[in-house]
Amino acid sequence: MKERLSAFGYMLGRNIKVYFKDKLTFVFSLMTPLILVVLFLLFLRGVYEDSLVNSIPKGFELSKKMINAFTGSWLFSSIMTTSCITVAFCSNMRIDDKLKKTLRGFEIAPIDRFSLSLSYTVSNFITTLLICTIVLIISFIYLAIVGWYLSFGDVMLIILDMLLTVTMGSLFISLVGRVINSQGALSGVCTLVSSMYGFLCGAYMPISSMGKGIQNFVGFIPGTYSTVIFRQAYMNGILDEMKSKGIPSQAVDAIGKGFDCEYYFFDHKVAPWVLFVVVIVTIIVLLATYMALNLKLRHKKTQPTV
Amino acid sequence: MNNIIEIKDLKKHFKEVKAVDGISFCVKEGQLFAFLGLNGAGKSTTINIICNLLEKDGGEVYIDGLSIDDNMQKIKPRLGVVFQENSLDVRLSVYDNLKYRAGIYGLRGKAFEERLKYLADRLQFSDILKRPFGKLSGGQQRRIDIARALMHSPKILILDEPTTGLDPNTRITVWEFLNELRKDMGLTILLTTHYMEEAGEADYVVIIDSGKIVASDTPNNLKNQYAYDFIKIYEYSPDLKERLADGEVEFKEESGYLIIEVKEIAKAKEILTAYAQYINDFEVIKGKMDNVFLNVTGKQLKEEIK
Numbered sequence: 001m002k003e004r005l006s007a008f009g010y011m012l013g014r015n016i017k018v019y020f021k022d023k024l025t026f027v028f029s030l031m032t033p034l035i036l037v038v039l040f041l042l043f044l045r046g047v048y049e050d051s052l053v054n055s056i057p058k059g060f061e062l063s064k065k066m067i068n069a070f071t072g073s074w075l076f077s078s079i080m081t082t083s084c085i086t087v088a089f090c091s092n093m094r095i096d097d098k099l100k101k102t103l104r105g106f107e108i109a110p111i112d113r114f115s116l117s118l119s120y121t122v123s124n125f126i127t128t129l130l131i132c133t134i135v136l137i138i139s140f141i142y143l144a145i146v147g148w149y150l151s152f153g154d155v156m157l158i159i160l161d162m163l164l165t166v167t168m169g170s171l172f173i174s175l176v177g178r179v180i181n182s183q184g185a186l187s188g189v190c191t192l193v194s195s196m197y198g199f200l201c202g203a204y205m206p207i208s209s210m211g212k213g214i215q216n217f218v219g220f221i222p223g224t225y226s227t228v229i230f231r232q233a234y235m236n237g238i239l240d241e242m243k244s245k246g247i248p249s250q251a252v253d254a255i256g257k258g259f260d261c262e263y264y265f266f267d268h269k270v271a272p273w274v275l276f277v278v279v280i281v282t283i284i285v286l287l288a289t290y291m292a293l294n295l296k297l298r299h300k301k302t303q304p305t306v
Numbered sequence: 307m308n309n310i311i312e313i314k315d316l317k318k319h320f321k322e323v324k325a326v327d328g329i330s331f332c333v334k335e336g337q338l339f340a341f342l343g344l345n346g347a348g349k350s351t352t353i354n355i356i357c358n359l360l361e362k363d364g365g366e367v368y369i370d371g372l373s374i375d376d377n378m379q380k381i382k383p384r385l386g387v388v389f390q391e392n393s394l395d396v397r398l399s400v401y402d403n404l405k406y407r408a409g410i411y412g413l414r415g416k417a418f419e420e421r422l423k424y425l426a427d428r429l430q431f432s433d434i435l436k437r438p439f440g441k442l443s444g445g446q447q448r449r450i451d452i453a454r455a456l457m458h459s460p461k462i463l464i465l466d467e468p469t470t471g472l473d474p475n476t477r478i479t480v481w482e483f484l485n486e487l488r489k490d491m492g493l494t495i496l497l498t499t500h501y502m503e504e505a506g507e508a509d510y511v512v513i514i515d516s517g518k519i520v521a522s523d524t525p526n527n528l529k530n531q532y533a534y535d536f537i538k539i540y541e542y543s544p545d546l547k548e549r550l551a552d553g554e555v556e557f558k559e560e561s562g563y564l565i566i567e568v569k570e571i572a573k574a575k576e577i578l579t580a581y582a583q584y585i586n587d588f589e590v591i592k593g594k595m596d597n598v599f600l601n602v603t604g605k606q607l608k609e610e611i612k
Contacts, residue, residue, distance in 0.1 A: 003412055010409030014395070017406075021397035105393030105454075108357045109410045110382040 007111040008119055015093045015123035025091060026131075032086040032194045033079045033135055036203060040075045044204075048074055055255045060247050069147030069238045074259060076139035077234040078203035081227040082194075083135050084162060085201075088128040088169030089193045094120035095177045095186055114294045117174070121290070125170040132162055139234075149237030157233035164279050165226040171286035175293070201227040206260045219265040222282035225275045228263045232272065235261050310335040310370055310462060310494045311356070317364035318351050318517075325351040327517035328365070333462075333496055333510075336488055340508035341498040342599060348517040349498040350390075353466055356496075357387055370461060383411060386460035390467045392451045396440025400431065400450050403439050404457060411458035425453040428483050445476045452480060456487070462494045463487075481507075502595040511595070513602050521602045525595060530570075532601040533593025537566040537574050541586035549584060 020026060048071045056062060062070075094117070097103040106116055136158065143150065150158075180186050198204055200214075201223050207215055218224045239261065242252045256262060263270045270278075311333035318326040326348045333339040341349045354360040356367060358378045367374045369381045394403045401422075408418045426432040429449045434442060439450065448468070455463060463484070472480065481504075487493040497508065505511050505525065512522040521528060539546070540563045547564070550557050555577060557566045568574045574590050 006412065006414075007410045010406050010414075013409075014398075014406035017402065018395050018398060021395075101389070101391050102393050102395065104357075104359055104389065105387075105407070106410065107359055108382060108385060108387050109407070110379060110412075111410050112379065 008115045011119035012123050019127045029087045029091045033083045036079050045071050057251050065147040069149055072143050072146050073234040073238055077230040081201050081230045082198045082203045083132050084165035085169040085197050086194045087131050089173050090190045091127050092124050092173045092177050095180050099183055117294045121170055121174045128166045149241050151237055154233045154237055161226055161229040168283050171290055202260050208258050208260055216266055225278040229275050231260045308335050312368040315365040319363050324517045329519050331512050335494055336492040337509045338495045340505040340511045342505050342511055343514040347514045353464055384461045386455035387464045388452055388455045388468050392447050394439050399436050400439055401435045407454050408457045413458055429453050445472050448472055465497045506595045515603045528598045529593045533597035534567045535571055535574055535593050536591040539564045539585055539588045543584045546584040
C-alpha cells in the first residue's frame, strides 16, 4: 500500500510539473476566461449596464459603484463557471500523454491502472483548481476595487461551487478522454466545449433571454445548475443592497430573474438546495462510471492505448 | 540456462488480420535475442503483449516463470522497455524525467542518486542532466531513454529498434555498455531491429513474417542454412566464362567482376581449384544475415531501412 501511494505521488507530481512547464497549454487553458474579459471590456459591460439601468423603476437611481459591482459580479460568475469546465477540458494530461505515446511508458511501470488513471484525474483537478483559484482571487480584487457586496457566506458558497464544478469537469473529461484518439479530436472537443459551454451556460447572454426551447434544453446540462449557484453567490449581495436602497423587491427580483439568479425548469422554479443536489448527484454518477470503467480495465484490455 | 521468456502458440488478431499467428519461442537468461521482421510482421504486437499493453487472443506467455495473465504486477519491475519513440517528457529536465520514472518503480533518495550517477557515467550524459529532454539531440535522447529503462535494474531489457537514429560512435558505446550488463549482471535482451549487423551479433535470431516464425536459430546456423557464399572474380582470362559455361557453373556478370553463388565454402574451394589457371584476382564472401532474410522471406529488408 505504501509503495502504491508512493508511485501515485510521483505520478501526480510528474503530471502537475509537466502541465505547468508547458506554457502554451497553460495559456490555452486560460483562453476562455481571457476572451470573456475582452468581450466584457469591449461590449458586454455596456450592454449589461444599459439592461440594468433600464430595469430600474423610474424615480430610483443606482450609484456607479453599485452598477460596476453588478456588472463585475455577472462577469466573474460567467468566467468562473466557464473556467471550471473549459480549463479542466483543455488541461487533461492523460489525453496528451496518450497521443504522444508517453502513456505506455507508465503502463509498463509497476503502478496499477487505477492509480495511474486516478493520478491523471487528480492532477487535472488540482491544476484546474489552481487556475480557477487565480481567477477567483482576481474576481475578489476586482470587486473589492469597484464595489464589494459579498458576505462571508457568499464567498464560501463560491468556493464550494468552484470545488464541485471543477470535480465535475475533471471527472467528465476523464471519461470523455477515453474515446479521444487523435490531436484533431482533442482540439475539436476543446473548441466545441469552450465555445458551446460558454453559450449554453449563459456566460455570453443570460439563459432567461434565450428561447423557451433552449431554456428547457439547458436544464438537462448539469453545468447549468452550478452556473446558477455562481450567479446567486456572486449577485445576492448586490441585489440585497438594491433592496436596502429602497428599490422595490419585485423590481429587484425581476432583475435577478433576468440575469439568471433563478432558474426555471419547464416553468418550475428550481430551489437553491435542488441546484446543489443536481450537481452532487451528477458528480456521484460520474464517479461511479469512472470507478466502474477503471475497475473493468484492470481485468480486460483488448485494445492498445497507444 | 533457464528460459526467462517462454511464448507458446501466441495469437493476436485485429479483425481479419492475423498480426501474430501462433508463434512459439523461448529466450534464455542472459541471452541477446533478436527479433527480425518488416513493419507489420508482428514484432511490436508480440512485444506489446509481453508488456501487457495489448491482450492476446490465444496462447501463453511466461516471464521469469510467471504467467502474464495474472502476475503482471510482479512481472513489471523485471522488465525494462525502450520503445521506438522516446517516451520521456520533452519539457522536463533529464534529471526530473529520470527522478519521476525511478520514483514510480520505488527507487528514490540516495539509491536513485547512486543509480543515476552510475548510468550517467556509463552512458555519458552527466553533463546534460539539467537540460530539458526536448532540447537534446536524437542520440542523446535515445541514451537517456535507455537509461530510463535500466533505472530499476530490470532482469529483461526489451529494445524496440533501439539504435535507430544513433550515430555509429554512440551505437558502439550503447552496445558496449549493454554487453557489459549482460556479462556482469546476466541481463537478458530482447531486441527488434532492422540492422543486420545487430541481428548478426545476437545469440539467437527469430525471423517473423506475416505473424509467423519463418526461421529461428543462431546467426551462424542461419547463415549456413539459408545464406549463400559468393566468389567474386575481378581479374580473369578471356576463356574463363566459356570454361565455366562448359563446366555448367552458373555465374553472373556484374560491372567489372563475375559473381558465382555457392551453397557452401567447400564448393567455392572446388571451383577455385578447378579454374585456378584462369583466375588472377578474387575474393570469397561469406553469406550475411541480409541474404538469410531475403532467402527466408523473399523480401528485402533494405526496402524498409530507406
